[in-house]
Amino acid sequence: MAGAPGLIRCLALSPTGIICFAKDWSEDPTSNHHVLRELARTRRVLWLNSVGTRTPKLSSGRDLGKIRRKLGEFVRGPVNVENDLWVFSPLVLPLPHSAVARRINQQILRATIAGLRLRLGLRKFQLWTFLPNVADYVGTLGEDLSVYYCVDEWSMFTYLDGTATVDAERALLDRVDCVFAINHALTEAKRQRNPEAHVSPHGVDHAAFARALDPATAIPADLAAIPGPRVGFYGTIQDWVDQDLIAQVAARRPDWSFVLLGQELVDASRLRALPNVHLLGRRPHDELPAYCKGFDVGIIPYAAIERMAFVNPIKLREYLSAGLPVVSTAVPEVMRYPDWCAIARTADEFEAAIARELAGDSAERRRARSAAMITETWAARVAQVSDTVDEVARRKRPAGT
Secondary structure, three states, rough: OOHHHHHHHHOOOOOOEEEEEEOOOOOOOOHHHHHHHHOOOOOOOOEEEEOOEEEEOOOOHHHHHHHHHHHHHHHHHOEEEEEEEEOOOOOHHHOOHHHHHHHHHHHHHHHHHHHHHHHOOOOOOOEEEEOOOOOOOOOOOOOEEEEEOOOOOOOOOOOOOHHEEEEEEEEHHHOOOEEEEEOHHHHHHHHHHOOOOEEEOEOOHHHHHHHHHOOOOOOOHHHHHOOOOOOEEOOOOOOOHHHHHHHHHHOOOOOOOEEEEOOOOOHHHHHHOOOEEEEOOOOOOHHHHHHHOOOEEEEOOOOOHHHHOOOOOOOHHHHHHHHEEEEEOOOOOOOHHOEEEEEEEHHHHHHHHHHHHHHHHOHHHHHHHHHOOOEEEHHHHHHHHEEEEEHHHHHOOOOOO
């Protein structure tokens, strides 16, 4: 339901809604999607498409296309995408590190949010953000409580201005009432500036990925056409994916097929040149369980860089819910699952671990891996987060109110 007909539902006021700065709704699903979708089952949620963490490049067709799309979305207004989740693209100057632009954007956003609150019946709301650069808006929009949901160590992304991002996030941490971070190291780092920082690891849509164990689930035709055994990966092909590692193991084992799903944001020509490496491109998230069924092993081949201490791969729990054996580089959060994941630090170890998992896998092991994830759902994670937010709100509330 979208547009004017959907606004009929807005006559009922939500007791405590959520307005959230997030990535773009149209991008690949991440924790932004999973958490806000879950929250929208019980309350009204307004998702604000990204206000920009970097200055767009006018020479980039991708960036120009995004600007045109956002203008169209702004004109269209808030859209009800599912349950009580509404998506809107605010119009701001895409200059996150300009002091003048930030002051202008602050006024634009205040007026925009005021109109949206009236239109969507958001009398009381909490302000949430998955982005690190929105401190200017905290405390200015009329929220009862502010929450920062930290999903990564933003300062370590190569395409962002590290110093400016650190400064922006520090200002945010100083202003919000509550912080959640997706792994233990990240939580400890943010707690240095905000004592109300809590760990909230990623969850999983267990029921969806357990479909990989269902005999009725069909392996997609493009994957079924690739000879096995199939070593699978899905996710954005970015600079943190260790292409050298994949290429070395693929060259040594021409009898294995390496299948990579995801948008390519870096040059992957070295992998594309190998006959047993198959780059199939991006696939919708709801198709991934069927692809997992066709994988013999799921891999997490992340580069050994400092940022890995602060990540928590969503695909880890999805692979396991699908019953897949998992081979990963030494990502600390993956290492918390020694019963279900093999860890490798070199190409030799990676190759040997894949070979062991291929040889030792069974239907029984697949069912056991999947069963181990039943308690780690997004619903369970978000329930814990909501309880913590409610407790923070109670402590913040003046005595006698």
